[in-house]
Each structure stands twice: as structure tokens, then as C-alpha cells.
Amino acid sequence: MTPDIWLPLALTTAIETGTSAGTAIDGTEIAVWRDVAGRVHTWEDRCPHRGMKLSFGFVRGDHIACLYHGWQYDAAGQCRYIPAHPDLEVPKSICVKTWPVAEAGGMVWVWLGAGALVPAPDLPQAVALRSLYLDCPLSRVVALLEGGSPLGGAAQVDGAVARVGALVIGLQSVAPGRSALHITVAGAPTEAELTTLTHKAEALRRVAERVEAAA
Amino acid sequence: MTARLYNYDLDVDCYRVRLVASVVGLPLELVGLDVFPGHDHLTDAMLALNPARRLPVLVDGDLVLTQVPAILWHVASQAGAALVPAAPAAMLEWLSFAAGDLACATAARNASMLGQGDPVAPRAAARAALRRLDDHMVRAGIAGQGYVAGDTLTLADLALFPAFALSRDFGVDHDEFAALRLWARRVRTVPGFITMPGIPDYH
Ligand code: FES
Numbered sequence: 001m002t003p004d005i006w007l008p009l010a011l012t013t014a015i016e017t018g019t020s021a022g023t024a025i026d027g028t029e030i031a032v033w034r035d036v037a038g039r040v041h042t043w044e045d046r047c048p049h050r051g052m053k054l055s056f057g058f059v060r061g062d063h064i065a066c067l068y069h070g071w072q073y074d075a076a077g078q079c080r081y082i083p084a085h086p087d088l089e090v091p092k093s094i095c096v097k098t099w100p101v102a103e104a105g106g107m108v109w110v111w112l113g114a115g116a117l118v119p120a121p122d123l124p125q126a127v128a129l130r131s132l133y134l135d136c137p138l139s140r141v142v143a144l145l146e147g148g149s150p151l152g153g154a155a156q157v158d159g160a161v162a163r164v165g166a167l168v169i170g171l172q173s174v175a176p177g178r179s180a181l182h183i184t185v186a187g188a189p190t191e192a193e194l195t196t197l198t199h200k201a202e203a204l205r206r207v208a209e210r211v212e213a214a215a
Numbered sequence: 216m217t218a219r220l221y222n223y224d225l226d227v228d229c230y231r232v233r234l235v236a237s238v239v240g241l242p243l244e245l246v247g248l249d250v251f252p253g254h255d256h257l258t259d260a261m262l263a264l265n266p267a268r269r270l271p272v273l274v275d276g277d278l279v280l281t282q283v284p285a286i287l288w289h290v291a292s293q294a295g296a297a298l299v300p301a302a303p304a305a306m307l308e309w310l311s312f313a314a315g316d317l318a319c320a321t322a323a324r325n326a327s328m329l330g331q332g333d334p335v336a337p338r339a340a341a342r343a344a345l346r347r348l349d350d351h352m353v354r355a356g357i358a359g360q361g362y363v364a365g366d367t368l369t370l371a372d373l374a375l376f377p378a379f380a381l382s383r384d385f386g387v388d389h390d391e392f393a394a395l396r397l398w399a400r401r402v403r404t405v406p407g408f409i410t411m412p413g414i415p416d417y418h
Contacts, residue, residue, distance in 0.1 A: 014393035019400065022390045056383075058417040067415060130353045133391040180391075194357045202350060 002026070004113035005159050006121050008170025008182050011128040012103050015040055020064060022055030025112060027175045030099070031055035032108060035062040035075060042110040043077055044097035054096065106184045107170045121161065126168055126184035129194060132201050136212035138171055138179035141204075144211070145169070150203035167197075177212075218243055218275035218293070221261065223250040227321050227377050228283050229271045230411040235287050235373050238407040239294035251329065284310050287370050298370045305364040309351075309371035313378065316344045320378035323385035334385060342387045345379060345395065352394035361401050368405055376402045380414045 002025075009023045010032050020033035022045050029045035031054040041064075045053045052068040059065075063072040063080060071094075072081040079094035100111040105123025134141055145155035145162050155164035162169040162181075166189065170182035183201060185194065220236075220243045222229045236243050248255035248270065255261065256270055265272045265281045273280040273289065280286045287310070291298040300306055319340040326334035351363065360366045363375060379395050382388070389396055402408070410416045 011393065014397070016397065016400070019396070021393070021396060022388060024390070056415075058415070067417075129357075131393050191357055191359075195354055198350070198354050198357065 002028075002112040002114070004111075004115035004118070006102060006109040006111055006118075007160050007172065008107045008109050009042070009172055009180075010108040011131055011182050011184070012040075012106050012108055013128045014131060015108060018059045020055045020057060020059060022053055023172075023180075024174050025110070026173050028112065029053070030110060031057075031064075032110075033059055033064050035059060035064075037062060039075065040101055040103060040108055041075065042099045042101040042108070043073075044099075046096070047071060048079065048094050048096060105168055105170075107182050109170075123161075123168060124186060126186050127189055127194070129167075129183040129185055129197055130201060132181045132183060132205055133174070134179050134181070134205050134208050135177065136179060136208045137177055138173035140212055140215075141179050141181065141208050142171065144204065144208055150200045150207060151197075152200075216276060218273055218290070219246055220244065221246045221248055221256070221264070221270055221272040221274075223248050223256070223270050225412060226250060226270050227324065227381065227411070228269075230377055231283060231374055232271050232273065232286050232290060233411075234376070234409055235290050235298065235370060237409045238368075238373060238405055239291055239297060240407060241290055241294040243290075282314075283374070284314050287374055291370050298368065298373070300365065300367070300369055306369040306371045309363045310374050312344070312348070313371065313374035316347070317341065317375065317378045319344065320382065320385065323387075324381060327385040338385050338387060341378065341382065341385065345382060345387065345392055348375065348379070349392040349394045352398050356394060356397070361398070363398075368402065372398075372402050377411070377414070384413055 007025055015032050015034045017034050017038055018036050020031055023030050031043045031045040034040045045055050047054050047066040049071050052066055056067040057064050062075045065072045070083040071079055073096055074080045077096035077098040079090045082088055100117055102109045102120030104121045106126045106128045109120055111117055142157055146157055148154050152164040155162040160171045162171055166186045168184045168186055172180040174180055220232055222245045250256050264279055273286045280289055319337040323334050323337035323341045325331040362368050363371050379399055
């Protein structure tokens with residue numbers, strides 16, 4: 001069961017205008033893409049035609065086109081154009097599953113829950129450090145963060161957000177045994193501070209994966 | 216005289232050479248060989264040129280080159296030094312990385328697509344190497360540098376690009392490499408950029 005909370009899945013800077021990327025939350029594959037007007041979309045990462053990942057596709061204006069046979073979907077997920085049948089009025093039934101999306105605190109958030117939508121997380125603007133992918137379950141990373149990790153002292157964890165010092169970290173459970181941290185920094189960090197933080201983030205990944213390999 | 220490249224269109228290292236030649240605008244005489252299933256690279260004439268039983272081979276006058284970094288360097292320097300910075304150490308570091316630590320990407324791809332060997336170990340090694348490259352590009356981005364060896368495109372970027380662009384062929388997705396996605400997109404915009412089969416041409 002997916003919880004009724006907003007879940008982070010990327011840094012906003014990682015999804016440039018006119019591009020798409022794939023990710024997953026607990027194994028649910030999600031295409032994240034940004035149309036040329038700058039609006040971000042979070043869809044099921046599966047083309048209704050033959051199941052190709054839509055995140056492999058390419059953005060054309062406010063449509064995304066599947067890499068495989070070029071079917072094009074509008075911003076609502078509705079198929080609008082089938083190259084092999086250019087004159088066809090595409091049936092309404094051909095559409096992609098879409099989920100509510102928000103951008104806050106330098107991250108992209110998705111709502112996979114079945115319950116009533118709540119407002120997106122209220123986070124101040126922050127500087128993106130990086131997304132860090134780890135080969136271990138999110139629970140292990142969270143335990144490390146809460147106990148004090150290379151990133152600093154004991155983190156405060158609230159839902160899908162961890163805070164430690166100036167860091168505000170989005171927590172993503174990608175799949176069993178795989179997780180991602182979307183790390184942002186509040187305030188105005190210097191280049192040297194950010195570089196130091198990237199080394200600390202890699203150290204955290206080493207510790208987490210070492211513990212996981214030993215477990 | 217035009218240098219001659221013994222070429223197989225589906226070979227990743229041959230693509231690296233064509234890509235660099237296209238970006239610097241150096242015409243090459245392409246000698247097309249059918250490696251799979253034809254084994255054209257194993258004829259006596261080809262083994263005399265390269266006993267290592269692989270492509271690419273570049274012949275320029277008396278010069279016969281079979282090592283990819285040397286071929287790329289030669290091609291780039293024939294057309295001016297645009298892709299070779301004045302202080303080349305950082306570029307050499309990543310050019311060597313492409314030919315060394317990332318060579319497992321080619322092995323993983325051949326194993327996955329042609330059934331040549333077990334893909335598991337080279338896939339894991341290639342994923343680990345791409346992760347190192349992603350970590351590097353995260354830091355480069357913080358320093359305001361868009362390319363692996365500084366703020367301009369070098370040979371190293373072009374040598375590294377195919378391993379990432381083709382990684383889905385051996386089961387390593389781009390999801391985890393946000394910094395590499397942005398970098399690859401930048402590399403694609405260089406004038407003269409060309410693709411090979413397996414690399415979509417849409418940007
Ligand atoms: S699978 Fe997407 S268009 Fe055919």
C-alpha cells in the first residue's frame with residue numbers, strides 16, 4: 001500500500017526542460033518529464049501500445065513521444081497521435097496513468113496515494129547538492145541518518161524528509177534493496193562547502209552499502 | 216592523404232573514432248568490415264595489421280594505430296587541437312578511464328547482445344565505473360564545469376559518451392545517473408555529433 005504522503009523522486013535541476021527520466025518508488029516505475037512550458041509530469045513509465053518505457057521517449061512541445069513507434073501523449077496522458085495512422089482520431093481509451101506532481105524545496109514530488117490529496121510539502125527554496133543512489137533499503141539509510149552519519153549529527157526524520165544541519169534530504173525507496181537521497185542545502189553554501197558535502201555523501205553511501213553487504 | 220579507418224558500424228570503439236572525426240571535421244576513408252558474423256577482421260591481411268583480432272585499426276601513411284586513445288588523439292590532432300587542452304592531464308585521466316575502467320561496458324554489451332560470455336560481472340563493473348563518472352560530474356557541476364576535464368568538451372567526453380549512451384543495452388539504466396544525463400545531453404549538442412545504431416537520434 002502506498003502511503004498518502006508526497007514522495008520525492010528527483011531534484012528539480014535534474015529534470016531539464018524538454019527531457020524525461022525514469023525512476024521507481026517501491027518498484028512502481030515512474031517517468032518524470034518536463035514539457036517545453038516547464039511543467040513537470042509524473043506518469044506510469046509504460047507506453048499503452050507495447051509497454052516500452054515512456055522515460056526512454058522524447059519530449060516534443062507539450063507532448064512526449066514513445067521511442068518505440070512514436071505514439072505521442074499530451075500533458076494529460078491522452079494519446080493524440082499515432083504515426084502509423086496519422087489521420088486516425090485516437091480513441092480516448094488510449095491513455096497513460098498519471099499521478100499528481102509538485103515541485104517544492106528543489107525537489108520533484110509525486111502523490112501515489114489513494115486518499116485525498118493534501119498540499120505539497122512546504123519547504124523553502126534550497127540549493128541542489130545531488131541525488132545519491134544506494135544499494136541498500138531506505139530503512140537502513142534512515143537508521144544511519146538518525147544515528148549520526150558522515151553527513152553530520154543525528155538527523156530528524158519526518159515522513160519522506162530528513163533534516164540534518166543545513167541539509168534537507170528527500171527520502172526515496174526505489175525498490176527492495178535500493179534507495180535514493182535527494183540532498184539539498186538551505187541557505188547560501190559556498191562552492192567549497194558543497195564539494196565537501198559531496199565527499200561526505202559518498203562516504204555515507206560507502207558506509208550504508210558496507211553495512212548492507214555485511215548483513 | 217586521407218587516413219584509413221578499418222571500420223565496423225556496430226563496434227563501439229569504431230563509433231568513438233567516427234564520432235571524434237566527425238566533430239573535428241576530419242574526413243576518413245572508411246573500409247567497412249563485417250565482423251559479425253563475417254569475421255572480416257580475422258583475415259590474414261587484417262591480422263597482419265592488428266594481431267589483437269579487433270577493430271578499429273587506423274592507417275595513416277606508415278603509421279598503424281590499434282589503441283583507441285592513440286587513434287582518437289591522432290584523429291583530433293590532425294584537425295587542429297580543439298579537443299585536446301593545452302594542459303591535458305585531466306583529459307588523459309578520463310580518456311584512460313574510458314579505455315581502461317570502462318572497457319567492461321563493451322564486454323557487458325557484447326555479452327548481453329551477442330551472447331559472448333557471461334554479462335553479470337562486466338555489467339556490475341560497468342555500473343560501478345559509471346557511478347564513479349557520475350560522482351565526478353556532480354563535483355564538476357558544483358565547480359561550474361560542464362565536461363569531464365573542464366569547461367569545454369574534450370576527447371575524453373567523446374570517448375566516454377558511448378558507454379553511457381549504450382548502457383541500457385547491457386541492463387544498466389540511466390535512472391541513477393542524473394549528472395551523466397545532463398552531461399550526455401550537453402555532449403549531444405556539439406556540432407558534428409553523430410550517433411550509431413542503438414543510440415537514438417532525437418535531441
Ligand atoms: S510501444 Fe510505445 S509506441 Fe509502440
